[in-house]
Amino acid sequence: MKYFVSCILVLFIVGCKINNEEVYQKESEKLIKQALLDFGDDGYEEHILSQQSNKTLLEILGAVDREIEYRTLLKKSLQIENDDVFDKCNKLSSSFKLTKNILGNRNVIYLEDLIKIRKEFGSKGRDKIYSYYPKGWLTVKPPIFNEGYDIAVIEIGNCIGGYLAIYKFENNKWVLVKRLMSWIS
Numbered sequence: 001m002k003y004f005v006s007c008i009l010v011l012f013i014v015g016c017k018i019n020n021e022e023v024y025q026k027e028s029e030k031l032i033k034q035a036l037l038d039f040g041d042d043g044y045e046e047h048i049l050s051q052q053s054n055k056t057l058l059e060i061l062g063a064v065d066r067e068i069e070y071r072t073l074l075k076k077s078l079q080i081e082n083d084d085v086f087d088k089c090n091k092l093s094s095s096f097k098l099t100k101n102i103l104g105n106r107n108v109i110y111l112e113d114l115i116k117i118r119k120e121f122g123s124k125g126r127d128k129i130y131s132y133y134p135k136g137w138l139t140v141k142p143p144i145f146n147e148g149y150d151i152a153v154i155e156i157g158n159c160i161g162g163y164l165a166i167y168k169f170e171n172n173k174w175v176l177v178k179r180l181m182s183w184i185s
Contacts, residue, residue, distance in 0.1 A: 021095040027149050029101045031167060032140055034174040035156045039138075047109045047137040050098055057093045057144045061155070061164075077153050077166045077180060078146040089144055096142030109137055136160070153180070161185055 051060055061070045071086070080086045098108055117132070118125035130136075139162060141155040150169040156162055161184040166177045 020092060023149070024092045024095055024145070025097060025099070027145060027152075028096055028143050029099065031143050031152050031154060031174050032102050032156075035140075035154050035165070035167065035176075036138070038176045039156050039158075039162075046105075046135045047107050047133055048098060048103055049114070049137050049139040050108045050110050051139075051141065053097075054094050055142075056090045057142050057153070057155070058090050059094075060141055073180065074144060074153055078144065078151050080146055085147060089146060093142040093144045098140070102140070106138070109133065133159075157183070159185060 058070055058074060061068075074090070075081070075083075075086050078086070078089065080089065114129060117129050121128045136159040139155070139157045143152045143154040145152045152167045152169075152174070153164065154167060155164045161182065163182040164180045166180060167174045168177050169175075
């Protein structure tokens with residue numbers, strides 16, 4: 001009997017993890033489609049820049065700018081007060097995958113490749129990158145959701161600039177609520 005209960009418990013835990021990742025991916029795809037429309041994706045970008053996989057949004061943001069307290073910003077934006085709940089939601093963002101639903105007819109550019117080009121060509125690296133990708137590229141970081149999947153934070157941009165924004169799910173649609181920060185490259 002103990003063995004049977006243990007097996008059921010293991011299956012339940014593994015099943016929940018897979019289900020959580022599936023729900024996360026499905027909601028990410030819906031959110032990103034709306035965020036691309038809001039951002040003004042009118043098809044001129046032909047590539048999406050991919051960061052390192054298996055990184056959470058918090059890890060990616062923290063690696064770019066260590067001066068900003070992103071953990072506090074994200075928790076507040078997602079209306080999460082409990083650290084354990086936030087950690088669970090953030091960890092789920094490490095399961096993000098660029099899929100055909102997100103990419104459409106775009107190709108993936110890996111950040112590591114852009115860094116290699118910049119190192120190889122030095123001050124002319126930016127020109128070389130644009131010679132390979134003349135129409136530019138989009139950047140999409142893994143979104144992070146609250147537990148109810150009705151508030152999300154996403155970073156989206158292109159080769160010129162972008163923003164970190166809060167979205168709310170209202171009337172069966174993701175709605176841009178506020179841009180937390182913007183930048184120009």
